[in-house]
Amino acid sequence: xRLSQAFSQTQREIPAEADxxxxxxxIRAGYIRPLAAGIFALLPLGYRAINxxxxxxxxxxxxxxxxxxxxxxxxxxxIWQSTGxxxxxxxELNRFKDRNARDFALAMTHEESVAFLTHAEIHxxxxxxxxxxxIQTKWRDDPRPRAGMIRAREFTMLDSYSLDRDxxxxxxxxxxxxxxxxxxxERVKLPVSAVQSDxxxxxxxxxxxxxxxxxxxxxxxxxxxxxxxxANRQIARWKKTTPxxxxxxxxxxxxxxxxxxxxxxxxxxxxxxxxxxxxxxxxAEVENREKPVLIFSVVRGxxxxxxxxxxxxxxxxxxxxxxxxxxxxxxxVPGYASPIGVHDCIVVVDDLIPCSPNLVAGANKxxxxxxxxxxxxxxxxxxxxxxxxxDENDAYPICASxxxxxxxxxxxxxxxxxxxxxxxxxxxxTDEDGHEKPVIMGSYGIGxxxxxxxxxxxxxxxxxxxxxxxxxxxxVHLISLAGKDPQIASSAEMLYSxxxxxxxxxxxxDRAESPGVKFNDADLIGLPLRITIxxxxxxxxxxxxxxxxxIEQSIIPLSEVIKHIHxxxxxxxxxx
Numbered sequence: 001x002r003l004s005q006a007f008s009q010t011q012r013e014i015p016a017e018a019d020x021x022x023x024x025x026x027i028r029a030g031y032i033r034p035l036a037a038g039i040f041a042l043l044p045l046g047y048r049a050i051n052x053x054x055x056x057x058x059x060x061x062x063x064x065x066x067x068x069x070x071x072x073x074x075x076x077x078x079i080w081q082s083t084g085x086x087x088x089x090x091x092e093l094n095r096f097k098d099r100n101a102r103d104f105a106l107a108m109t110h111e112e113s114v115a116f117l118t119h120a121e122i123h124x125x126x127x128x129x130x131x132x133x134x135i136q137t138k139w140r141d142d143p144r145p146r147a148g149m150i151r152a153r154e155f156t157m158l159d160s161y162s163l164d165r166d167x168x169x170x171x172x173x174x175x176x177x178x179x180x181x182x183x184x185x186e187r188v189k190l191p192v193s194a195v196q197s198d199x200x201x202x203x204x205x206x207x208x209x210x211x212x213x214x215x216x217x218x219x220x221x222x223x224x225x226x227x228x229x230x231a232n233r234q235i236a237r238w239k240k241t242t243p244x245x246x247x248x249x250x251x252x253x254x255x256x257x258x259x260x261x262x263x264x265x266x267x268x269x270x271x272x273x274x275x276x277x278x279x280x281x282x283x284a285e286v287e288n289r290e291k292p293v294l295i296f297s298v299v300r301g302x303x304x305x306x307x308x309x310x311x312x313x314x315x316x317x318x319x320x321x322x323x324x325x326x327x328x329x330x331x332x333v334p335g336y337a338s339p340i341g342v343h344d345c346i347v348v349v350d351d352l353i354p355c356s357p358n359l360v361a362g363a364n365k366x367x368x369x370x371x372x373x374x375x376x377x378x379x380x381x382x383x384x385x386x387x388x389x390x391d392e393n394d395a396y397p398i399c400a401s402x403x404x405x406x407x408x409x410x411x412x413x414x415x416x417x418x419x420x421x422x423x424x425x426x427x428x429x430t431d432e433d434g435h436e437k438p439v440i441m442g443s444y445g446i447g448x449x450x451x452x453x454x455x456x457x458x459x460x461x462x463x464x465x466x467x468x469x470x471x472x473x474x475x476v477h478l479i480s481l482a483g484k485d486p487q488i489a490s491s492a493e494m495l496y497s498x499x500x501x502x503x504x505x506x507x508x509x510d511r512a513e514s515p516g517v518k519f520n521d522a523d524l525i526g527l528p529l530r531i532t533i534x535x536x537x538x539x540x541x542x543x544x545x546x547x548x549x550x551i552e553q554s555i556i557p558l559s560e561v562i563k564h565i566h567x568x569x570x571x572x573x574x575x576x
Contacts, residue, residue: 038145465526
């Protein structure tokens with residue numbers, strides 16, 4: 001490809017909306033362009049890089065017996081209704097009607113499609129196990145897209161689905177996918193950690209997320225400092241220490257003027273946060289309720305509410321912070337809220353609250369708090385559950401070692417679905433004894449655009465991208481510094497033709513630009529190998545040879561350049 005004919009252009013300025021290094025560099029290097037919030041065009045360089053990633057995925061999926069297919073992004077409502085997800089997923093699932101007023105959705109995942117197709121195609125145990133996969137565009141109307149393609153609304157996923165006879169088969173398929181996914185991440189040179197995670201809207205009996213550890217990540221992860229335990233904070237387990245027992249002391253109202261935060265309250269009363277009860281309010285869409293309901297959650301003042309655990313406790317489809325006017329409806333006073341005497345809400349307390357005596361809570365009166373609030377004596381809740389976050393240095397229950405906190409970006413996930421989708425869709429097979437049994441399913445996914453962004457986040461320097469060979473859109477960046485010298489131009493053109501005839505992937509900078517512009521663009525685009533033809537290189541005996549990640553450069557005779565490139569690529573492939 002000649003840069004003089006390239007559709008996209010590099011940019012010198014950092015885009016104002018680009019909030020991460022990878023987002024900035026992918027735009028500046030001409031890989032992607034935003035069309036709307038969370039919606040991106042893949043320009044030719046970006047499209048080639050995505051296809052390189054897809055090739056890696058296909059190779060590893062085929063190696064475990066996967067069969068590639070494609071499922072439609074537009075799904076009829078009936079298949080989503082059959083599993084209950086048509087009504088249980090919120091506005092992230094975009095629904096619409098066609099010209100005949102039939103309901104459809106833009107698929108954000110394809111479990112329903114797989115179950116529907118499996119019901120039609122799989123009939124006997126002789127057809128199992130199976131693994132099918134596709135690389136397909138999806139749409140999730142994310143309310144908070146950010147970080148470029150790391151959190152986009154339209155995205156491309158590798159989706160794989162395993163179909164087995166029994167749980168033992170699912171365990172084997174799951175292990176096969178875990179190994180295949182590890183190989184994919186290794187080949188694109190992205191360090192990841194597989195952590196236990198919430199099954200969420202997918203359902204099933206277990207799940208893992210593949211996390212790229214980075215400060216820009218939105219997910220909070222807990223790692224045991226001694227054993228191999230790791231989990232997303234959403235489900236992380238930690239050892240809760242029961243406070244020392246005390247006699248229940250009578251309630252006492254105290255004036256706390258202009259004090260509404262836990263920190264100020266503790267300073268004013270000279271107590272610790274663990275001696276307080278923190279009230280946090282949410283509005284929730286709850287299963288089997290027509291209208292949103294107010295959730296009054298209570299945790300100790302030294303803890304934060306875990307929204308995922310809270311949602312699970314009340315079977316909420318979605319949660320959002322409640323507004324002050326919504327809080328007042330239940331009889332609570334924002335900033336001074338107490339669960340005592342409230343109404344028209346669902347009260348949920350963390351399981352530490354019943355065993356924490358004589359806490360300080362709001363009095364539902366501006367400027368006042370209640371001392372010695374005790375669960376059961378003074379109020380009760382509809383739910384008592386683990387709804388608080390694990391924090392750094394909390395102990396892991398099994399080995400009692402401290403937990404460490406890290407940030408991460410989820411680049412892949414795996415789910416043991418079991419019969420979550422096969423039973424409601426009547427997806428069955430006949431076993432050896434003639435009995436019908438539900439197909440056991442697994443679901444596995446990696447986002448291609450998110451993966452490219454994370455690779456860019458991992459592999460860059462102050463000058464631009466430094467993409468690994470497995471991801472880079474071209475292997476070689478050939479630069480001609482001919483100016484008006486016909487000999488240099490002719491040598492570069494001849495070398496370009498030889499590279500193409502040798503099936504090398506080459507980006508040829510034949511533009512009439514200054515050496516500084518060309519070198520800056522080469523560094524920005526970030527291809528693994530740079531070959532330069534210039535008056536200086538020819539005078540020294542050939543072409544300048546330089547790897548993107550090396551400060552060293554050498555002169556290779558023109559007659560040996562192709563051979564040297566093949567040797568270098570072979571060595572790099574072996575390293576990667």
